[in-house]
Amino acid sequence: MCVPVRKPGWVSSRRLFEQKLSDLHKCGNLIQIKQVHAQIIRAHLHHDPYVVPKLIAAFSLCRQIALAVKVFDEIPEPNVHVYNAMIRAHTQNSQSSQAFATFFNMQSNGVLPDNFTYSLLLKACLGKTWFHVIQMLHTHIEKCGFCSDIFVPNALIDSYSKCGPVGVSAAKKLFMVMGVRDIVSWNSMIGGLVKFGELGEARHLFDEMPERDFVTWNTMLDGYVKAGQMSEAFEFFQRMPERNVVSWSTIVSGYSKAGDMEMARMLFDKMPVKNLVTWTIIISGYAKKGIANEANCLYDQMEEAGLKPDDGTIISILAACAESGLLRLGEKVHASIERNRYRCCTEVSNALVDMYAKCGSLDEAYKVFEGIRKKDLISWNVMLHGFATHGHGEKALQLFARMKKKGFSPDAVTFIGILCACTHAGLVEEGLHYFQSMDREYGIVPQVEHYGCVVDLLGRGGRLEEAFRLVNSMPVEPNAVIWSSFLGACRVHNAVDLAGEVLDHLAKLESSNPGNFSMLSNIYAAAGNWESVANMRLKMRSAGMQKASGASSIEVNEEVHEFKVFDESHPQSDKIYHMIGKLNQDLKRVGYVPIVR
DNA sequence: GTAGGGTTAG
Known part of the structure; x- marks a missing residue:
């Protein structure tokens, strides 16, 4: 008898292919996926309803949504599994509207959605604007009876919980009527209550629920942290039966946000397991407070421990650097990016541009900006603000023109940059022109922030009467920022009577801000009205107010130097004052007249 | 279903 002889490798190579196919949706390596894709086509499996969803999932995991769509488009009659895979891919790649487009496409092709379809669509509904869509899906779900699958009502609770108090x-309401609840239902409900400040009610559910897991405890802990109730948070943390890396990171982040870096550091040093998120929290915490040496040191330690910063780490630390001007750390992060990867995503580049601009390296900011291949609206806005805050009004306006030419339409944030640019460059008429064009040309209704910019624009330009008229005729209620900005203009232009009137408004909005009172007191002093100065000071003292003195800081060679008004504590104080004197002389020579106080 | 994340007037 003749027994067919197989080559020894034949069975194993087929098994290997099957293995690769079954794990394909978990594969994160694009080259491997492409190889398996080729094998799939050779094996004529590229229309197979079991294989196609896995292939779509794999491409989606590698953020290759275009390839996923290509695979999908080649299927003549996709079934519900294939549609679901495509909806999931769009959702994972933050393409909510495409996820819904796929859903509508599926319905018009007569393919009936299943319970998975609805859970997946609900995941695409992020935030306030989606409330009515979630309601619509909710109605569909009830009509089709998909609530019997616990995943579906859980997904509903989760999406509802993330879209505001409503x-x-x-x-x-849904939670109350659910016949069966699992731990996820309780956790999602508690998460929603915690997110929108209903801490008491969250705690009530926490106490009431039959069993709790890490997520339950951590969600509740985060609630105390987000509410700024750190003593309650710490007490709760100590009471926890078990703590994992998320519990420790949450409490560290709480102290870090509260500005208590000592406590944050103590817990950070004590925690048994640290991951990338933990390091991000502690480094950003130090960086936000401007504690450069600790932030730099820990960043090095993180890299020495073999951890490579991801997008979250980079964006978070760069934002912290931008806030307090830590250029050295920002540069260090930039160096890591260049070392670890070939190209960075737009979000990371935007954070770099912002960091360089806020730290004063405008040239470097512009270099990074120019290098961004796929600029988005935020890229343009960030660069525009960079030019604006450094007084390069013309450059900001040129950038605005270039941005429009490239087909970007400005949003509300763009106009804050434009108005700010005009203010800092003294372009009052241009600023007013742009302000008027907002609604007229672009359909953007000015918000209180925009009115704030214009009040500042007019105020600094000495057109106090117009600014005052604008404040009184605004369609939105003027806030404390508007009035204090106006008060600042009163000081510059010695408008004593107007200032007194402004303070009355301010006192109503933020009665306890000593800055406002001391500003008015300075205005009276400048006008020589010493009786009113004494009066103001007396009022402040009897209210127990003390104005914290402002300070500026700069980082030179990894050391932060801080300066206050009339400060002589710096070792090189003499040299510094000498330089200020020289600068003042230079300024006077070019026509600048300083305010005499 | 839980921890870190980009632009916004004084």
């Missing part, structure tokens, strides 16, 4: 009430 959503939370809807989630509560």
Whole structure:
């Protein structure tokens, strides 16, 4: 008898292919996926309803949504599994509207959605604007009876819980009528309550629920942290039966946000397991407070421990650097990016541009900006603000023109940059022109922030009467920022009577801000009205107010130097004052007249 | 279903 002889490798290579196919959706390596894709085509499996969803999932995991769509488009009659895979891919790649487009496409092709379809669509509904869509899906779900699958109502509670207080009430209603609840239902409900400040009610559910896991405890802990109730948070943290890396990171982040870096550091040093998120929290915490040496040191330690910063780490630390001007750390992060990867995503580049601009390296900011291949609206806005805050009004306006030419339409944030640019460059008429064009040409209704910019624009330009008229005729309620900006203009232009009137408004809005009172007191002093100065000071003292003195800081060679008004504590104080004197002389020579106080 | 994340007037 003749037994067919197989080559020894034949069975194993086929098994290997099957293995690769079954794990394909978990594969994160694009080259491997492409190889398996080629094998799939050779094996004529590229229309196979079991293989196609896995292939779509794999491409989606590698953020290759275009390839996923290509695979999908080649399927003549996709079934519900294939549609679901495509909806999931769009959602994972933050393409909510495409996820819904796929859903509508599926319905018009007569393919009936299943319970998975609805859970996946609900994941695409992020935030306030989606409330009515979630309601619509909710109605569909009830009609089709998909609530019997616990994943579906859980997904509903989760989505409702993330879209504002109104959503939370809807989630509560659903939670109440659910016949069966699992731990995820309770956790999602508590998460929603915590997110929108209903801490008491969250705690009530926490106490009431039959069993709790890490997520339950950590969600509740985060609630105390986000509410700024750190003593309650710490007490809760100590009471926890078990703590994992998320519990420790949450409490560290709480102290870090509260500015208590000593406590944050103590807990950070004590925690048994640290991951990238933990390091991000502690480094950003130090960086935000401007504690450069600790931030730099820990960043090095993180890299020495073999951890490579990801997008979250980079964006978070760069934002912290931008806030307090830590150029050295920002540069260090930039160096890591260049060392670890070939190209960075737009979000990371935007954070770099912002960091360089806020740290004063405008040239470097512009270099990074020019290098961004796929600029988005935020890229343009960030660069525009960079030019604006450094007084390069013309450059900012040129950039605005270039941005429009490239087909970007400005948003509300763009106009804050434009108005700010005009203010800092003294372009009052241009600023007013742009302000008027907002609604007229671009359909953007000015917000209180925009009015703030214009009040500043007019105020600094000495057109106090116009600014005052604008404040009084604004369609939105003027806030404390508007009035204090106006008060600043009164000081510059010695408008004593107007200032007194402004303070009355301010006192109503933020009665306890000593800055406002001391500003008015300075205005009276400048006008020589010493009786009013004494009066103001007396008022402040009897209210127990003390104005914290402002300070500026700069980082030179990894050391932060801080300066206050009339400060002589710096070792090189003499040299510094000498330089200030020289600068003042230079300024006077070019026509600048300083305010005499 | 839980921890870190980009632009915004004084």
